[in-house]
Amino acid sequence: MKKILLICFMLLAALIIDARAQDRTITGKVLDENGSSLPGVNIILKGTAIGTTSDIDGNYVLSLPSEGGVLIFSFIGFATREIDIGSQSTINVTLLGDTRQLSEVVVTGYGVQEKRSLTGSIASVKGEVIENLPMQSFDRAIQGRAAGVQVTSTSGAPGGAINVRIRGVGSITGGNDPLYVVDGVQVNSGDNNTFGSGNALNSINPNDIESIEVLKDASAAAIYGAQAANGVVLITTKRGKAGKTRINFTAQVGETAPINLIDALNTSQFKTLRAEALTNRFGPNYDPDGQGRTTAQYVQDLYGNQDTDWVDEAFRNGTNQTYDISFDGGNERTNFFISGSYNLQEGIVLASDFERGTGRFNLNHKINDKLSIEQKISLARTTQNGTISDGAFISSIHLASLFMAPNEPVRDEAGEYNQDLPQPWNFNIVQMADFDERVSDNTQIVGSFAVNYQILPNLKLRGFIGVDYSGMEEYAWSDPRINNYRNFGNGIGGRRSERRRNIISWNTNETLTYSKSFGDHTINALVGFEYRQLEWENLTAIGEGFNNFRLRTLASAAGPGTAVSNPVNSFNTSWNMASFFGNVNYDYKKRYFATATLRRDGSSRFGVDNRWGNFYSGSVGWAISEESFMDDIAVIDNLKIRASYGQTGNSLLNPNGTENFVAAQAWGVVGNYTGEGGTLQNGFLPVTLGNNRLTWEVAEQANIGLDFALFGGRISGAVDAYITETSSLLLDRSLPTDTGWGSVKENVGIVENKGLEIELSTVNIDAGNFKWTTDFNISFQENQVKELFAGNDTVVLASGEYLIVGNSLRSNRSPTYLGVNPANGKAMWEDADGNITYLLQDEDNRIQGNRLSDFFGGLTNTITYKGFTLDVFFQFDYGRQILNNNAFFHEASGGYIWNQAVSQLDRWQNPGDITHVPRPYDGVAEPGDSRSNQFSTRQLEDASYIRLKAATLSYDFPNTIVSKIGLYRARVFAQGINLWTLTEYTGWDPELLQTDLGRYPQAKQYTLGVQIGL
Amino acid sequence: MRNYIKYLLTCLFLIGVFSCEDRLSLQDPTQITKDQALEGDGIEGVAISMYSSMQNVAYYxxxxxxxxxxLADNVRANFLSNRYASEYDNVPGSHVAIYDPCYEVLSAANNLLxxxxxxxxxxxxxxxxxGEGKFVRALVLHDLVRTYGYEPTQIVNGWDAGVVVRTEPxxxxxxxxxxxxxxxxAVYAQIESDLLSAISLLNNDxxxxxxxxxxxEALLSRVYLYLERYDDVITYATDAMNSGMATLVAESAYADAxxxxxxxxxxxELIFDSQETISLNSALAGVTTTLPTAWSDLVYTDDLLSIYDQANDVRYLDMTFPDNDFIYNNKYSGSADGNNVFEGNKPTEFVNWADNMPIIxxxxxxxxxxxxxxxTDQEDLARADVNLLxxxxxxxxxxxxxxxxxxxNDVLLERRRELAFEGHRWFDLKRRGMDIPKPQGNIPTLPYSNFRILGNLPNxxxxxxxxxxxxxxx
Structure with missing residues (x-):
């Protein structure tokens, strides 16, 4: 091993010496069509990687090895020019503005590529599109901006987690999250918060982003092999531009407000329903206290007349503010981008907020013509004050607000918090918001370092190492002044739960790129090696018994928690992956293109028999508009067809990547008991059944696409159609309970996703000062389970969810609700035979739509007039049927002892009443019947929506004015987020992925801002 | 030049292969292998896990x-938090529901054996x-078969399905x-064979x-009672009572027991060590008592209260206490008046809701x-046993x-008084083919012929x- 290393170093040294000879220098200046100098233009010798960029005055100097050759001048927004060098030593060039945007460069895996030569399907969102949006993470900001990319909030809490799906859902129980690569660093994503909801990508300041590329098809993504099946999102942050240092400062302040609230019953309405519910069960003279009162009088005496609107108490309007500053500049050899930001957003639910500070330092330096280094580092600290953001918890502030007794005051007559609340909703949410804490502090570093060495004019070696570190410190404080915590700590009361979680993920890759032109042929090739490792450790500690609520660290706890299991606990996991990869791009006359990619991955996650896998793709493109026969068709600026096919893999054994050892059999500690000696001992049992054959999920995808630009770029766009078959799905095969095992993870089944994506950009009016442009994208998707376990068309997941061949992967299964029998007020359902039933059985369940969208997309209209810009962005989603699980509780006709939504006032009262709300019945189940609120299509709702996601009105002060006070830019803007929604969904927020159970709803936001450049 | 490239590529490849192949074999740091677990006297740990698995809140x-x-007529749900509400209402599918935890115990017992x-x-x-493994296996199999199947002597419509039996892990x-x-x-035959074997293997140490x-022996007397093999009941009940493993306590010691x-x-009995915890949401101390923050859902039916001699019977005097219009039971509160801070029957006082469970x-x-x-018409002996109690x-x-x-009937009535709040009532009615009375809450009587007498297997x-x-x- 040592010998090999030694030989390598010697070879490397030899190469360095060998490749030193160069013999001529070309100089020149690059101008735009107005004669202004163009800094930052890329100048390379065709077919090689030799090149430079123009300086602040547009000048360049380039050393070349030999006679002849062609120089390529390229710059974003300008048409690329190729110029024969011949014997010239000075070449001045004028670049023309490019309406067809063919020269646009997009970031691809381990490199960049001109958009015109792409053969795969890549969606690109430029940084300016999401700049200054008051959103905590870029993934939230690209919602509706890229075809085929579906972005859904899993929590509306500020900074809450996000769900991103690229081209549908291919994995059943494994992860469906794409791979995120920030400047080459493969980063961890998902929800990183225990006590609330937090997006792991919050640490990336969206304003630092230059561009986001989404690699959608196999051709684009296969270079990431076993991590590519769910698509890959490449984030490239800004780099400095040579020239005068620019300072950019933005400040914005605003407000957040609830979008839509559900009203709960007031005391008088609540009493009405309770009296009816008790009367219907026990008759008109029900008095459990034995005082001979009527039921109505008993209810009146029980609840009284006090009124509290707990919904109003739980929700609020919050503030938000964001400040951003960046510096960028440099010279031909060194450039830098430095930025800092601060963001504070208060949530719409009491006690919840998000605060973040970020810093970034990006540096590029050319040591000499051959050797250059790049360094990028971003630091972020986020603090979230959370509330329970999801799930049916009585201490969830927003959920409890719907159910708390309306007759109970927030405070008693003495001004103390009222703690005498009826069960089960017996937490005073206002007191909790005041006394309790749920805090998550995350420190995150994403950094990378790269060395580029130009071995030969057409051969470049690049070494890269990147790290993603996240240190999460969280604690939850249960205040001893709250009665419900009085028992903690042997009656002293109070609890503090601490959690520390460190995730270190690092990856390194070494790549060789080779480019060569001969005649009309150009080849770009890449080979490389990569290694990634992730280590994850958790430590939790829970202390109980706090004599004084002011002293609330573990140091003041009477002892470890006793009312919880494992008061002190830890969790460790890790995985790693080694890979070899290569790809070749070929083009002939910029007319015919072909790409081939191969990657071999080995992962620690899989069974010893199936640890290594090969992934590949191939694609071709034909730029029809470059053919001579198209020269006469003036309306067509660009027309290219693309086709690709390939296989990628998915190695996420579970959605959050914590399941890494399921393939190996293992024994572990299972419970404890007092043994013969009278002492408590740990016991051992098998805990993992294991499966030596476990391996990746394989996604086979075929894509055909068409890129077009017409009428001088007035209409441009792309259409892509794809079909993906994901097989060898990582699925838990349920084992009979009598085996003692719940399931075994196996590779089975096939899921098919197919879709059509359309992106369209038009310049509707371009009349001098007035310009109106439209960007539209829509994605149609269809999902079908094609195959499950052999001979079994139905699988019941551990979650209780049914998978049935021929249906969508996220199908709903429930009985059909037939409404209320007008004769007796009872809830009716349809049984398996199509008859009316009052008593549901399992067989009465049937597939009732699914939770995947039929189509979704976005529409942006931008109107500029002189300095004014109005940007209006709608986002839409159609076809999901979502279980409104909250409604199960708050739409039960008053049959429970807790409060209900006002919709329940429509309940059945007298024979002949036509309503969808059954008659109130205490306990909700009439004798011999199913509960009237039993899950059925009654709670399955259409969650389609159109939302005015963002509207921005801005004014750029004219250059003539701002330049007088030494600025290059001054801009004021006003914007709103989630301003308007059209939906039939009756819950808080239709933007939901799965079941709506206590989910923190999203907020509206309004902000005013100012941006100054100097 | 071309050679250099070749060497370089080869080197890159080799560095990768040599440095990474070993790294791909990771072991879960939180687990161990079977060999590590069973090394030396590791088997003792499997027995520990077996007992521990019986502590599941969904089981004992x-x-x-x-x-x-x-499910029967002893205890009613007062709907304070809706716990056990549908069981009280005998909603179809709301039953004993111990399938999952029982097979966990069975699997642990089989791993031990x-x-x-x-x-x-x-x-x-x-x-x-x-012997311990076979005792536990017999106990879970009996709990399963009496929940999901009819007793062999009380079959309805010829439905004689028992439960799945596994004797290997x-x-x-x-x-x-x-x-x-x-x-x-067949299930009862397996239970009988396991218990007879356990009796021969075990001692009373x-x-x-x-x-x-x-x-x-005590469990076998219960099993024979379900089989209506009364002579065998007498034999093994007598052996058990002679074993010295348990005694009948006097009235003065009843509450302390x-x-x-x-x-x-x-x-x-299942011991819950002072370090063990049960969630308040499901612990009996949470559901059947009025300890602070307890759910307090389960209370005496009026019917059950009415069968006690309320002036003299310690089972009424020591075990009931009123709170908020309800009469609560005090077997699981661990304290004399039932609504004090939970103490637990532990050497040290901990507020963890876990209490020892007397199973036989x-x-x-x-x-x-x-x-x-x-x-069997041995009426003097029968009366003597009842009157001793x-x-x-x-x-x-x-x-x-x-x-x-x-x-x-008097024996059964005494049984109802004595074993109230210990989970027997439903099974005692069922094994004798009796209807399930529902005297309170406007719930119809459940006839023995109704399908809800048997529990539903998990779908x-x-x-x-x-x-x-x-x-x-x-």
Whole structure:
């Protein structure tokens, strides 16, 4: 091993010496069509990687090895020019503005590529599109901006987690999250918060982003092999531009407000329903206290007349503010981008907020013509004050607000918090918001370092190492002044739960790129090696018994928690992956293109028999508009067809990547008991059944696409159609309970996703000062389970969810609700035979739509007039049927002892009443019947929506004015987020992925801002 | 030049291969291998896990100790948090529901039994552990078969399906075959064989929170009672009571038996160490008492209260307490007045809701024998057993003197009084083919012929296993 290393170093040294000879220098200046100098233009010798960029005055100097050759001048927004060098030593060039945007460069895996030569399907969102949006993470900001990319909030809490799906859902129980690569660093994503909801990508300041590329098809993504099946999102942050240092400062302040609230019953309405519910069960003279009162009088005496609107108490309007500053500049050899930001957003639910500070330092330096280094580092600290953001918890502030007794005051007559609340909703949410804490502090570093060495004019070696570190410190404080915590700590009361979680993920890759032109042929090739490792450790500690609520660290706890299991606990996991990869791009006359990619991955996650896998793709493109026969068709600026096919893999054994050892059999500690000696001992049992054959999920995808630009770029766009078959799905095969095992993870089944994506950009009016442009994208998707376990068309997941061949992967299964029998007020359902039933059985369940969208997309209209810009962005989603699980509780006709939504006032009262709300019945189940609120299509709702996601009105002060006070830019803007929604969904927020159970709803936001450049 | 490239590529490749292949074999740092687990006397740990698995709140940790009372006429749900509400209403599918935890215990017992032979412990210890494994296996199989099947003597419409029986652990995916339910007779045969074997393997040296010969005899007397093999009931009940593993306590010690550390009446009880915790949401201390923040859902039915001699019976005087219009039971509160801070019957005081669970008590075995005597016309002996119990419950002054069918009814009535809030009532009615009375809450009586007498197998199991038949009506 040592010998090999030694030989390598010697070879490397030899190469360095060998490749030193160069013999001529070309100089020149690059101008735009107005004669202004163009800094930052890329100048390379065709077919090689030799090149430079123009300086602040547009000048360049380039050393070349030999006679002849062609120089390529390229710059974003300008048409690329190729110029024969011949014997010239000075070449001045004028670049023309490019309406067809063919020269646009997009970031691809381990490199960049001109958009015109792409053969795969890549969606690109430029940084300016999401700049200054008051959103905590870029993934939230690209919602509706890229075809085929579906972005859904899993929590509306500020900074809450996000769900991103690229081209549908291919994995059943494994992860469906794409791979995120920030400047080459493969980063961890998902929800990183225990006590609330937090997006792991919050640490990336969206304003630092230059561009986001989404690699959608196999051709684009296969270079990431076993991590590519769910698509890959490449984030490239800004780099400095040579020239005068620019300072950019933005400040914005605003407000957040609830979008839509559900009203709960007031005391008088609540009493009405309770009296009816008790009367219907026990008759008109029900008095459990034995005082001979009527039921109505008993209810009146029980609840009284006090009124509290707990919904109003739980929700609020919050503030938000964001400040951003960046510096960028440099010279031909060194450039830098430095930025800092601060963001504070208060949530719409009491006690919840998000605060973040970020810093970034990006540096590029050319040591000499051959050797250059790049360094990028971003630091972020986020603090979230959370509330329970999801799930049916009585201490969830927003959920409890719907159910708390309306007759109970927030405070008693003495001004103390009222703690005498009826069960089960017996937490005073206002007191909790005041006394309790749920805090998550995350420190995150994403950094990378790269060395580029130009071995030969057409051969470049690049070494890269990147790290993603996240240190999460969280604690939850249960205040001893709250009665419900009085028992903690042997009656002293109070609890503090601490959690520390460190995730270190690092990856390194070494790549060789080779480019060569001969005649009309150009080849770009890449080979490389990569290694990634992730280590994850958790430590939790829970202390109980706090004599004084002011002293609330573990140091003041009477002892470890006793009312919880494992008061002190830890969790460790890790995985790693080694890979070899290569790809070749070929083009002939910029007319015919072909790409081939191969990657071999080995992962620690899989069974010893199936640890290594090969992934590949191939694609071709034909730029029809470059053919001579198209020269006469003036309306067509660009027309290219693309086709690709390939296989990628998915190695996420579970959605959050914590399941890494399921393939190996293992024994572990299972419970404890007092043994013969009278002492408590740990016991051992098998805990993992294991499966030596476990391996990746394989996604086979075929894509055909068409890129077009017409009428001088007035209409441009792309259409892509794809079909993906994901097989060898990582699925838990349920084992009979009598085996003692719940399931075994196996590779089975096939899921098919197919879709059509359309992106369209038009310049509707371009009349001098007035310009109106439209960007539209829509994605149609269809999902079908094609195959499950052999001979079994139905699988019941551990979650209780049914998978049935021929249906969508996220199908709903429930009985059909037939409404209320007008004769007796009872809830009716349809049984398996199509008859009316009052008593549901399992067989009465049937597939009732699914939770995947039929189509979704976005529409942006931008109107500029002189300095004014109005940007209006709608986002839409159609076809999901979502279980409104909250409604199960708050739409039960008053049959429970807790409060209900006002919709329940429509309940059945007298024979002949036509309503969808059954008659109130205490306990909700009439004798011999199913509960009237039993899950059925009654709670399955259409969650389609159109939302005015963002509207921005801005004014750029004219250059003539701002330049007088030494600025290059001054801009004021006003914007709103989630301003308007059209939906039939009756819950808080239709933007939901799965079941709506206590989910923190999203907020509206309004902000005013100012941006100054100097 | 070309050669250099070739070398460089080769080097890059080799660096990758050599440095990474080993790294791909990772072991879960939180787990161990089977060999590591069973090394030396590691088998003892498997026995520990077996007992621990019985502590599941869905089994003897809570549910199994109370649901039999709620499904029948002893205990009612007051809907304070809707816990046990649908069980009280006998909603179809809301039943004993112990399928999952029972098979966890069965699997643990099978893992124990399969690995004893190769373990490095003494032969006498091997015999003991085998006996303990068989006792536990018999207990779970009996709980399963009495929940999901009819008793062999009380079959309805010829439906004689019992439950799936496994006597080997599943250690690889290919061993997880799809099994059918054995007939109830076959399941009872397995239970009987396990218990007879356990009796021959065990001695009475164990503490009562581990299996002993006396506990196996006591359990066997219960099993024979379900089979209506009354002579065998008498034999094994008598053996158990002679084993010395448990005693009948006097009325003055009655409350302490439940509130002290160990229950002297228990042949077998599950111990919850002071460091163990049960969630308040499901713990009996949370559901059946009015301790602070308890859910307090389960209370006496008026009907159950009415069968006690409220002036003299310690089971009423010591075990009931009123709160908020309800009468609560005090067996699981660990404190004398039932609504103080939870103490638990532990050497140290901890607020963790976990309390020892007496699974087979002396008085049950005594009543097993009394019932067997009554059913075999040995009426003096039957009355003597009942009156012995009554004398130790404050009722020495009012012995029973009934005969014939009335005597059997009196034995059953005494059983209802004695074992209230211990999960027996539903099973006692069912094994005798009796309807389930629902005297309170406007709930109709549940006839013995109704399908809801048998529990429903989990739908997930029925769906994946074509050989597994669901009970009728579900």
């Amino acid at each position: 940790g809570a549910r199994m100790m109370i649901v039999g009372d709620v 399969a690995n004893i032979a190769n373990s490095e412990i003494s032969d006498s210890r091997k015999r003991e552990l085998e 599943v250690e690889r995916p290919d061993q997880a075959d799809l099994r059918a339910r054995e007939t109830v007779t 164990n503490p009562n929170y581990l299996a002993s010969r006396g506990a196996a 439940f509130h002290g550390q160990f229950n002297p009446e228990a042949f077998f 008590r002396y008085s049950e075995v005594l009543l097993n024998r009394a019932e067997a005597y009554a059913e 009554r004398a130790n419950r404050g009722l020495a002054a009012s012995p029973i003197s009934s005969t014939g069918a009335t005597l059997t 997930g199991d029925v769906d994946i296993n074509p050989n597994l038949l669901q009970n009728p009506g579900y």
